[in-house]
Amino acid sequence: EPEVTQTPSHQVTQMGQEVILRCVPISNHLYFYWYRQILGQKVEFLVSFYNNEISEKSEIFDDQFSVERPDGSNFTLKIRSTKLEDSAMYFCASSVLDRAQYFGPGTRLTVT
Amino acid sequence: QKEVEQNSGPLSVPEGAIASLNCTYSDRGSQSFFWYRQYSGKSPELIMSIYSNGDKEDGRFTAQLNKASQYVSLLIRDSQPSDSATYLCAGSGGYNKLIFGAGTRLAVHP
Numbered sequence: 050e051p052e053v054t055q056t057p058s059h060q061v062t063q064m065g066q067e068v069i070l071r072c073v074p075i076s077n078h079l080y081f082y083w084y085r086q087i088l089g090q091k092v093e094f095l096v097s098f099y100n101n102e103i104s105e106k107s108e109i110f111d112d113q114f115s116v117e118r119p120d121g122s123n124f125t126l127k128i129r130s131t132k133l134e135d136s137a138m139y140f141c142a143s144s145v146l147d148r149a150q151y152f153g154p155g156t157r158l159t160v161t
Numbered sequence: 162q163k164e165v166e167q168n169s170g171p172l173s174v175p176e177g178a179i180a181s182l183n184c185t186y187s188d189r190g191s192q193s194f195f196w197y198r199q200y201s202g203k204s205p206e207l208i209m210s211i212y213s214n215g216d217k218e219d220g221r222f223t224a225q226l227n228k229a230s231q232y233v234s235l236l237i238r239d240s241q242p243s244d245s246a247t248y249l250c251a252g253s254g255g256y257n258k259l260i261f262g263a264g265t266r267l268a269v270h271p
Binding site (some may be wrong): 094151 | 193195197203204205206207210249251254255257258259260261262263264
């Protein structure tokens with residue numbers, strides 16, 4: 050069964066460093082998303098991406114964040130200068146059109 | 162502010178019983194609703210999607226949607242210890258983004 054994959058599973062970085070989180074969505078899906086979940090809190094929407102451009106983004110997704118689909122399979126989230134409060138689980142998801150979203154296993158980001 | 166509200170639980174049911182999980186939402190424009198299961202430290206796993214008023218059944222799971230009351234529910238029949246997890250209700254909140262509730266923790270005891 051096709052699934053969303055994410056790498057790395059755990060990333061530790063120092064405050065102020067840049068990180069890139071990688072995702073491979075399900076191959077026939079057209080919409081891609083990033084969500085995050087701070088420990089003990091709700092899953093929060095960050096950004097949606099369709100047809101090679103951002104379709105919607107949340108208030109969390111400020112200028113420090115960017116997304117890219119560098120080739121036909123990968124979808125990346127970049128955080129330019131990490132802060133302590135960026136520590137969270139980051140989930141990539143994908144969907145066919147406006148239907149159910151399937152989540153990857155997540156990347157745990159720890160900012161020290 | 163679009164919100165999805167869930168009782169945080171824990172909801173404790175004996176093995177074999179029916180577990181009933183509820184969710185309300187504030188955005189009348191939401192058209193699609195989803196139930197995800199999340200085990201501790203893992204990612205959300207899609208269980209059910211529901212798009213129109215009424216009931217939708219899939220195996221031991223039944224989702225119910227009442228758009229007039231802005232209410233979504235999930236019934237789990239013949240609950241098993243492996244069903245013990247946090248159940249997340251999510252509604253469509255715009256251009257394909259999902260708005261999640263805080264989740265209800267379900268504990269099924271033998």
